[in-house]
Amino acid sequence: MFRRIKLSQFSVFSQNYTTKVELDASLKENFDAKVYKPRKHPGTTRIKLAAIPPDIQKAIKIILDDSNANSLYQDSLKLGNYLRSRLLPPEEGDIDKKAAKIYDSVSKRVYSKITKELTQQEQEDVNKKIKTSVFNILKKNIYSWANIAYDKSTSLQYLMVRAAPDYAILLRVLDEIKKKYPDYKPRSFFDFGSGVGTGTWAVNTFWQNEIYEYFCVDTSPAMHDLARLILCHGKENLEMPLKGYFQRQFLPASTDLKYNIVLSAFSLFELPNMKSRLETIQKLWNKTEDFLVVIENGSNSGFQIVNEAREFVLNLPEGKNNGYAFSPCPNDSVCPRYLEHKTPCNFLMKYETLPYIAKDVQAEIFSYVILKKGKRPVDDPQWPRIVRAPIVRSGHTICRLCTKHGELKEMIFSKGKYDQTTYRCARSSNWGDSLPIRDCENLKSI
Incomplete structure (x- = not known):
């Protein structure tokens, strides 16, 4: 591929x-x-330190106070550490290969100790023991991946620990577009895996008066409720102040509608395998009018996901919605770090934590790619x-x-x-x- x-x-x-x-x-x-x-x-990168806008901070404080979120703080730290250290789900073929290799090794070891000819029943018993050993070894050596079910409690934990770094990173990445095209005016925004709404906050920082449609997709109803509540300043009975704001649990089946900016930030980890990730990237690229932005954490696994998306789009057949790497890559060649698993292509962003938790400046490592529809301009300095x-x-x-x-x-x-x-x-x-x-x-x- x-x-x-x-x-x-x-x-x-x-x-x-x-x-x-x-x-x-x-x-x-x-x-x-x-x-x-x-x-x-x-x-130069213009945004070196970012903090969540004051009005959003105020809404978050109201929500966390009303939810007695102090009791969730320690769990939120555990969730944050888990998200940073997460590995990709193992592919089915990889598990089969590893199981076959282990089975081979265990079989040789077991049968090397048998000195007599076995009856059919004894043979079945030995094979049963071998399979049990293989299963136990696999359990210890295969990463136990599971997608995260974001209920109300887990969504609040995510808000506490991830809203600040997610927003800062989104601001840093989207500024690449704003810096190069200061007069660009996107009319629509599609956020896949919208979570607590950090994507909407970030695009509004640059283009609030330009965007007329926000289409947010997230499988968690609790996340949708939380995102809307934040935009309503933490007050449940307040009318949604943002016009053209829509929420859905799943990707729409229609391929006709396109959006100027399509975002997938810290979301592709929730998909069970590479096939589903690439199918999703294809759908998102089909919905892209101008820019597709993919962001993940800066670990080896996060970089692998970003690079999958980059390679997939840049390798589409000629005439099939072709695009180029707008940022950070100055080229459309194979990423020179692709084979170097120990050195992912990542970057660092500083951010201010939520004052509700503890006002502090921290830093987060992330990987990203911005893919733009069309051909690279001949005057692109690269x-x-x-x-x-x-x-x-x-x-x-x-x-x-x-x-x-x-x-x-x-x-x-x-x-x-x-x-x-x-x-x-x-x-x-x-x-x-x-x-x-x-x-x-x-x-x-x-």
Whole structure:
């Protein structure tokens, strides 16, 4: 299903001290005229810390006070830890292969100890013991996956522990669209796995006066009730202030309706296998008018889900609603981390916790992809993305980049070999930023 690359073309970071780059020429005049400062160059992430809007915080406080949520706090922490450490459900074929391997091993061990010829009954007894042993070993070694049933209590726990980081991450990701297309005006929004409504809060931060339809899908009625109550400022009898707001438990069967922005955030983990995840991505892509946004936690498993979605859409047959990787990838090649399971492509976002719990600044790791309908514009600069925290040293900075050629590069920007603007842009950049540079193929190697 997914594209393949030769292992020889892949490494965690291919050290490249002999390639010189220069600042994007289209930005030079703006830097010279002080329109841009190197520490706030166009590739920097604008949202570095986020907090839930005050009106939403106030509504959450009312709801948690009315629900006596203090008693749920410890359980909410356990839920948060479970969600971060969650693994993917095992595929049926993988279990069968593992069972066959274990059966082989146990059979050899058991039969090597038998020195006499067995009767038919003895043979059946031995096979029964082998199967029991295999089953017990599988129970210990196979991840016991189950989707989470979000009742009222569990939904409140999720609100307490996940609303703040989820909202901050959504704000950070959606700002990629706002930054590149400041005049973009989406008219509709589709949220798959809408939960407590963080997707709606985030899109309203940027486009509240533009969006006329919010279509929220979540299998949990308790989550829907909670999301509506928050939008109603925590008051059950208040009329819904947000017009065009719809909730459903399942994906609609109709394929005719399309939405400008389609979101799946922290939701695909609830599906039982890769087949169902890809079927869902296909449905969501079919409903996408402009942007499909997929976000998961930054673990190996979360990154695998995001990369599945990316590869699936980018590998659709020609003419079948084709698109390209809008962000964070500067290319449509196979993700150079796809085979490197120990190093997922992830990013970090800081957020303020709910003051109701304990006012604090924390950070969350996440993986994401924004897929855009259509073909990549010919004037897309495809600046390289910084995929790990830069290493800043005296007189030089080391940046680890994913480039438009689908390669991972480690580049040293030093005072002696680069002009001041390029050097300062690299030195002031952070993990997740794009560097506004282009390869200089005509320059001599350094």
